[in-house]
Amino acid sequence: MYTFKELRDIIQRELDRADYVEYPEQLFEPVRYLIADSGKRLRPVIALMSYNLFHEDITPALKSAIGIEIFHNYTLLHDDVMDDAPIRRGLPTVHQKWNKNVAILSGDAAAIVAYQHIEHCEDKYLRKVITFFNQMAMDICKGQQLDMEFETRNDVTVDEYIRMIYWKTSVLLAGSMRHGALIAGASEEIYNALYDLGGSLGLAFQLQDDYLDVYGDEATFGKQIGGDITINKKTFMLIKALELADDEQRAELQYWISLKEFDKAEKIQAVTALYNAIGIKEIALTEIANYLVQCKEILRNIPIEEERKSGFYEMISLLEGRNT
């Protein structure tokens, strides 16, 4: 069985030697630019991990795992256009480096390249592969749609938020695991369980991102602390705080949200103090822990020898360790 790191290296090698250079070159250049960067390759890796539960040789699953990574990058490409994001993983986004038209069209092309890769499976799995992939792709669109809608809404509930991040983030993790298991010949029971596992893992991961933006350590988190607070991003922290705040706390939160000009550090400190007073830190930690407990429970119940699942347990442990 392969380790996470080994699988990531295999994915990277495969991505490096892939020949997306086709005519007209300008259509594929941005796709290569995006794929060449230093992403974690989390999605193809967990797809291969799932496949590896059943087969030692992962070669037959490699091409469709690459398809998942390309699909992920296509969604980032279009999301960055819609969010007008200038930077992605430390590099200028495609629409910044080229222009929006290039980003739209090479995104469209990347989606097709993803479909072309994902179809690499035995014929007997093709119908399910395509059906699942389409459903997953649609859920991701729905998530992005809700994310954009939430920007202009002030009454987003925690349930709505969870649904949004489930669609936008979790479903692709869930789908990657299901895909790997499906094309490995897993039973419906098992690939559905892996889908659930990926879903809960994705929620834990996203909520942790929300949490770490407030309570993380800048050095290990890798992002500036308080970024979400600065831009009033409707994260779990803010939505839950607005829900649980008393009148005075809510008024103070709203005050900081409404300010057009402010000292960043001061705002971050004030909002964090409010989160502390409302008890959001503990609530978020409990929520994350619950999802991770769920993950372990799902994993334990999957009828495969425990030692084969070690990679998945390791991933859950990594997430658990991320909180501190």
Add this chain to the structure above:
Amino acid sequence: MYTFKELRDIIQRELDRADYVEYPEQLFEPVRYLIADSGKRLRPVIALMSYNLFHEDITPALKSAIGIEIFHNYTLLHDDVMDDAPIRRGLPTVHQKWNKNVAILSGDAAAIVAYQHIEHCEDKYLRKVITFFNQMAMDICKGQQLDMEFETRNDVTVDEYIRMIYWKTSVLLAGSMRHGALIAGASEEIYNALYDLGGSLGLAFQLQDDYLDVYGDEATFGKQIGGDITINKKTFMLIKALELADDEQRAELQYWISLKEFDKAEKIQAVTALYNAIGIKEIALTEIANYLVQCKEILRNIPIEEERKSGFYEMISLLEGRNT
């Protein structure tokens, strides 16, 4: 066997009763807006015509024919964003009515809806359906890419132009015919011949559009004459004229192209006079006629009783009649 008009009505009924209303509604509203309009439904109709060559009951092909129409509309949606087009078939384009983000994301969603529809076929055809559809989708992207590149290039050759319109316009017509025949159980020989037929028909149609912009009758053409000339659009007419012009004629053409301010009618008249002098009218007509002869030849050679092909012959005749 169904007539063109009957098939169009069937498609329209199916489109009208389709339930794209899903949550979140804002994601699907633009798709419905686009689909609800009065397009010719040419692509799904020829897909059904091709299916109808082999089976009287076209019901099994209906859903994937709808998928082709949705895919076509998805490409228009994104193209309109890239071209910044304000109007499509007499109505505001989606990015005009909503905004660009809505157009990008609901376009992405429409593409997935298209994929979901197109996969409605017997399992034994699914691999080919998906492979062909992906290849077709990629060719359309390539066509759009070249179209955008040509805008800023002054050395586009006729061959390059033909390749661009082949990808951008013909391939979807070709693919629609092939798709209908494929899922009807046609032999590879026949569905490939229909693909070639659609390809040549598409080229004839696009070249005719280029021709009619100069020599058409405004009333029957339905567009203002000289629109392409006004904006220096690199059509077959202009590219061929620049290729065949003598030095004096080329200088005069370049003069009109370079003018930033001009009297529209005067420019149209002058450029048309140049086209006449260079002999572009006859060259274009010959080119179109050649493609239509090709179409009839391909059609005649398809090993199916001639009377079953009447709908296709009718389509070719319609195109022949469009020149005059």
